[in-house]
Amino acid sequence: MLQLALKKVLAGTTFETGWIFLTKDRRKHEIVAQENLPASLSQNACHYLTKGGCWCLTKFHNNELEKASNIIECQRIELANKGEDTDESGITHHATVPLQSGQERFGLLNVASPNTVRFSDNDLALLESVAFQLGSAIKRILLTKQEQEMALVQERNRLARDLHDSVNQLLFSVTLTSRAGVEMSDEVMVKDTFREIQNLTQEALTEMRALIWQLRPKGLETGLLEAIKGYAEMLGLKLNIKVSGVLQFSSKIEESLFRLTQEALNNIRKHAGVTTADIIIRVTHSDILLVIKDEGRGFSVDSSVVLPSLGLQSMRDRTTDLGGTVDWVSDIGKGTEILVRLPY
Structure with a gap:
């Protein structure tokens, strides 16, 4: 979704290249979308975009980046332009805007254009509008995923209850019946047969309880x-x-x-x-x-x-x-x- 959205943004604006970071915590970020990157940034699987730190991510993590901003100096672009691939794209600066929905923050949208060191207020306003829409879309996707996970948990719980209330109880009944059969008969072969049934049923009962645990783990609520x-x-x-x-x-x-x-x-x-x-x-x-x-x-x-x-x-x-x-x-x-x- 983000890759397609970024492509549409570049096609409908004066921005010519862009990339999107999603952040997991203060130490980790992931580039999830990139479009029309210059060779200096795309080399070695976007090495300069995936490794190290930079001003925009630092400000983002420190909650100091609240709106679309011009980046005066970009460490990633500077290091990339000093790399092995000669850069002739004219990309030296970029603008950045946080992707968020309400107080929940997801990452950054960065865009750039050749030979542009500063974007106009109108460009930044447009960037903020795009970021708002992307942030809302990410939030909806996350909510949908949470609903799917909750539905899966509920289905597992239902299956666990059904197994406990039906198959588990039937196996327990077979165990009691076979135990009684051992006591009721005087023939050795019959006793041995009932004991074997009892042992096999007890084994199946243990397997069933383990299966129920796999569907609905008990105790995680206490650690x-x-x-x-x-x-x-x-x-x-x-x-x-x-x-x-x-x-x-x-x-x-x-x-x-x-x-x-x-x-x-x-x-x-x-x-x-x-x-x-x-x-x-x-x-x-x-x-x-x-x-x-x-x-x-x-x-x-x-x-x-x-x-x-x-x-x-x-x-x-x-x-x-x-x-x-x-x-x-x-x-x-x-x-x-x-x-x-x-x-x-």
Whole structure:
């Protein structure tokens, strides 16, 4: 949407080039749209626009940029023009305007024209009008996304309730019936059959409860650690947890950490052959490190082949979506160590 909007803006105004930053926090920004950039700015995948700092972003983060403004000196353009590609576009200065809706701020729209060091008041007024429309559109998109996520959560909760109220209760009834069958019969083969039914049903019941947890994690409302401890207890696992740093995450990061730990604990219960595990969570100013270790059976890791389970693949997909990494250290008979690193 932003790329198309930027293209339309340049086509209908005297501005000839432009780029849009969206900001995640005070340390990170992302160029999400760019149009008709000079070679000096577009070289090396827009290196000079994606790395380092500049006046407009600094003022934006300090809440000192409230309206469309002329940039007297642009560090990014100066560095780009000193780069390897000779710049003959005449782009030396740009104008900037914050993208926002009410008090919520999303990023910056920057525009430039050849041989122009200062834009007129009319140009800046037009830029503010465009930025207002873009900010409103971004806000509507975010609200729509929130509604979709809320609908997904509600559907998961409904499925979890249905599974608990129907299938879960039926499995529990089968467990009680098979237990009674063991007591009612004197024949050894019949007793063994009922015991096998009881064991299989109990296993299915545990799997069902784990599935319900995956649909609707309990305990996150009281914190990540409580949720992890509750899930491990449900699986019959004992955890040794060590934490350093402050566990204060966004709801998205918190749920992702829980889901990653959940998958690792599932693998330990199903494959490791042990009932204890170590979890380490270390939070720094730049990233989050999550380590899950066990001393179980382990498996052979070969980076040249596909991952040995869908669970491990889902962990990699989840961390990649968040801009993080996940690695495994394991060997037959020597346990497994999973290391997850997420940007913070």
